[in-house]
Amino acid sequence: MQTPEDGRTARKRRAIMEAATELFLRKGYPGTSMDEIAATAAVSKQTVYKQFKDKETLFGAIILNASSKVGLFVDAVDALRDTDDLDQDLTGLARRYITTVIRPEGLQLRRLLIAEADRFPEVAADYYRRAPERTIAALAACFQRLAARGLLRLDDPALAAGHFAWLVLATPMDRAMFFGHDDTQTPAELERLADEGVRVFLAAYSAR
Secondary structure (H helix, E strand, C coil), rough: CCHHHHHHHHHHHHHHHHHHHHHHHHHHHCCCCCHHHHHHCCHHHHHHHCCCHHHHHHHHHHHHHEEEEEEEHHHHHHHHHHHHHHHHHHHHHHHHHHHHHHCCHHHHHHHHHCCCCCCCCHHHHHHHHHHHHHHHHHHHHHHHHHCCCECCCCCCHHHHHHHHHHHHHHHHHHHHHHHHHCCCCCHHHHHHHHHHHHHHHHHHHEEE
C-alpha cells in the first residue's frame, strides 16, 4: 500500500525527470546543470541527488523511461497475428507506427541520444535493444505467424520486418529528424505514407 510519503516521493521524481527532459532537449546534456534541474522542478538540489546520484544516472533514467513506451505498440503488433482482415489491420498498424515514432518529444530525445551516444554507449545500446530492435523482433514474429496462416509469403521474417518498418517510416522519419516540426507532414499525409508503405509491402509479401 502506498503511503503519502511514497506519493510525494513519486511526484518529486516525476517532476525532476520532466524538468531534466525539458532542459536537456532545450540546452543539451553538457549545457544543463543539476542546479538548473532542481530549480525547474521546484525541489532542492539535495532532493535531486537523493533520487539520482548524478546527472549521468538521471539521463539514463529518462532514456529508459522513453524506451518503455514501445510496449504499447508491441502489443498492437502481437494482436495482428490473429487478424481476419490483413490489409485493413496492417494499414491501421502502419498508421499507428508513424504517429508513435515521430512524436515531437520522442524525436527530440532520439536526436539527443544520438548526439550523446559516444558519451553514453551503454545507454544508447540499451535503448536500441528496448525500442527499435524490440519492435523489429515483434514484427518478425508476427509476420512469421501470418506466413504460417498462409497470409504472407516470406523466407526471412526479420528481413520482411525491416522492409515494412522502412517502407512506412523512412520518408517521415528523415524529414522529422532533420526539420523537426514540419507543416507538410499533416495527419492526412502521414496516413497516405503509411497506406502506400503497406501497399508496396503487400505487393512483395502477400500470399494472394
